Amino acid sequence: MTMWWQRTLKGRLGCRSIVADAETRFNRKGSTLFPAPSPRVEWGRDAVGRFWRQDPPDSPLVGSIGTPVSMRGPIAATERVGAGVDDVGIVVRHLRKRFGDYVALDDVSFEVPDGQLVGLLGPSGSGKSTVLRIIAGLEAPDFGTVELTGEDATTLPTRQRGVGFVFQHYALFRHMTVRQNIAFGLEVKKCPRTEIKKRVDELLDLVQLTPHAERYPSQLSGGQRQRVALARALAPRPRVLLLDEPFGALDAKVREELRAWLRKLHDEVHVTSLFVTHDQQEAFEVADQVVILHQGRVEQIGPPQELYERPATPFVTEFLGAVNLLRGEAIRNGRVMVQGVPTPASDPLVPSDAIGPFKVYVRPHDLEINRFGYADGLGNVTLNEGWRARVLKLVPMGSHVRVELVLADGTWIHVQTPRERQAELRLAPGEDVLVTPRNLKVFYESAPAHVPDYVI
Ligand SMILES: Nc1ncnc2c1ncn2[C@@H]1O[C@H](COP(=O)(O)OP(=O)(O)OP(=O)(O)O)[C@@H](O)[C@H]1O
Numbered sequence: 001m002t003m004w005w006q007r008t009l010k011g012r013l014g015c016r017s018i019v020a021d022a023e024t025r026f027n028r029k030g031s032t033l034f035p036a037p038s039p040r041v042e043w044g045r046d047a048v049g050r051f052w053r054q055d056p057p058d059s060p061l062v063g064s065i066g067t068p069v070s071m072r073g074p075i076a077a078t079e080r081v082g083a084g085v086d087d088v089g090i091v092v093r094h095l096r097k098r099f100g101d102y103v104a105l106d107d108v109s110f111e112v113p114d115g116q117l118v119g120l121l122g123p124s125g126s127g128k129s130t131v132l133r134i135i136a137g138l139e140a141p142d143f144g145t146v147e148l149t150g151e152d153a154t155t156l157p158t159r160q161r162g163v164g165f166v167f168q169h170y171a172l173f174r175h176m177t178v179r180q181n182i183a184f185g186l187e188v189k190k191c192p193r194t195e196i197k198k199r200v201d202e203l204l205d206l207v208q209l210t211p212h213a214e215r216y217p218s219q220l221s222g223g224q225r226q227r228v229a230l231a232r233a234l235a236p237r238p239r240v241l242l243l244d245e246p247f248g249a250l251d252a253k254v255r256e257e258l259r260a261w262l263r264k265l266h267d268e269v270h271v272t273s274l275f276v277t278h279d280q281q282e283a284f285e286v287a288d289q290v291v292i293l294h295q296g297r298v299e300q301i302g303p304p305q306e307l308y309e310r311p312a313t314p315f316v317t318e319f320l321g322a323v324n325l326l327r328g329e330a331i332r333n334g335r336v337m338v339q340g341v342p343t344p345a346s347d348p349l350v351p352s353d354a355i356g357p358f359k360v361y362v363r364p365h366d367l368e369i370n371r372f373g374y375a376d377g378l379g380n381v382t383l384n385e386g387w388r389a390r391v392l393k394l395v396p397m398g399s400h401v402r403v404e405l406v407l408a409d410g411t412w413i414h415v416q417t418p419r420e421r422q423a424e425l426r427l428a429p430g431e432d433v434l435v436t437p438r439n440l441k442v443f444y445e446s447a448p449a450h451v452p453d454y455v456i
Pocket residue numbers: 099102104122123124125126127128129130131278
């Protein structure tokens with residue numbers, strides 16, 4: 001029956017994701033849950049991830065755009081990486097995994113659009129490698145599904161998944177040359193010799209190791225070995241490429257070079273890739289989109305800049321770089337009371353009369369230090385607005401100065417001030433100043449766990 005549904009829907013719509021969804025619904029309920037749509041009906045997902053159906057105006061079927069048809073609940077907006085139903089390379093849905101009593105994954109769902117490089121970012125122990133291992137078939141989920149290029153792969157053995165895997169510790173064969181290592185997967189598949197040679201030459205060129213083809217791994221640098229590992233993973237033309245902290249064991253400079261190199265390489269080969277890292281900068285530099293994991297759950301998904309500018313939770317705000325945390329007392333007319341001062345908030349969605357306490361976050365480069373006021377020489381004095389603070393310490397950091405201050409209520413903050421601005425202000429420890437913020441991020445202090453509680 002399931003097969004019938006697959007065939008029917010595929011034939012009518014050519015739409016793999018809908019097929020997978022219909023199949024699950026069918027299996028769970030044991031009967032057809034929605035009528036077979038006519039070919040004129042269009043299907044897809046809306047901006048918040050719900051399935052929708054667009055019926056022609058004269059259709060006898062109920063439903064229109066925005067009509068959710070999934071019985072398992074929509075994939076939340078925070079779980080969506082990209083748009084489109086037909087162009088998905090990897091889909092994981094509702095993954096759960098326990099190790100004994102420990103919940104390693106708790107309902108993880110996301111999609112990797114075909115041909116994109118997506119970063120899976122999170123602190124140590126957040127479940128990143130477990131997700132990757134489940135996608136590769138090295139671990140079985142307790143619940144949930146894995147779909148690779150439209151095919152349900154949840155129970156497929158690893159070797160049938162068409163997955164290329166690159167680990168942190170390059171597992172190259174020490175007794176084989178670079179060429180033999182890259183050829184290994186193709187030899188196992190018993191590809192013709194001429195084809196193997198052609199593909200290996202191609203890959204040696206791609207990873208810029210042609211001159212080192214006859215070397216052994218011990219004769220290569222760490223970065224070169226990881227490039228061989230990548231070429232070896234790409235050799236059998238995998239459907240998807242999984243990279244688990246591939247540069248984790250390398251020193252900072254080599255990592256930086258390899259990041260740029262990987263991004264360039266991906267732009268050439270466009271293989272759907274999932275890249276695990278705990279390094280925010282690495283994820284942001286390399287990935288088209290980033291999935292942020294925390295304690296086995298997806299916190300937020302989006303392009304790097306969007307995550308940085310519009311973090312959905314306090315965790316994401318804190319995880320994505322240095323930030324000051326203050327207490328907000330109430331919000332009135334779009335201004336949040338911080339340090340007794342109504343301070344502009346950057347989003348019109350702020351409830352006009354919400355009562356705190358709120359967590360108020362502001363990045364060090366979004367704070368400006370000012371004197372209390374200035375005179376124009378004609379006897380007019382203009383007073384600045386901001387939070388009163390005392391300078392504690394100045395630390396030169398090259399292009400900027402890190403200024404540490406204490407606010408009137410004893411809260412410590414730090415500000416990143418351009419070197420030129422410090423040359424103007426000539427701040428010194430012990431001075432009283434005003435601090436003026438931009439881009440405040442405000443969250444309810446005690447939001448229910450895991451519910452995005454972003455209010456600004
Ligand atoms: N085979 C296992 N048996 C027991 N616990 C495990 C097993 N594999 C993973 N875990 C636990 O599950 C949690 C998630 O592990 P995972 O390796 O997926 O995290 P991670 O985000 O990749 O961390 P890291 O960045 O440190 O590699 C960790 O607390 C880990 O100890």
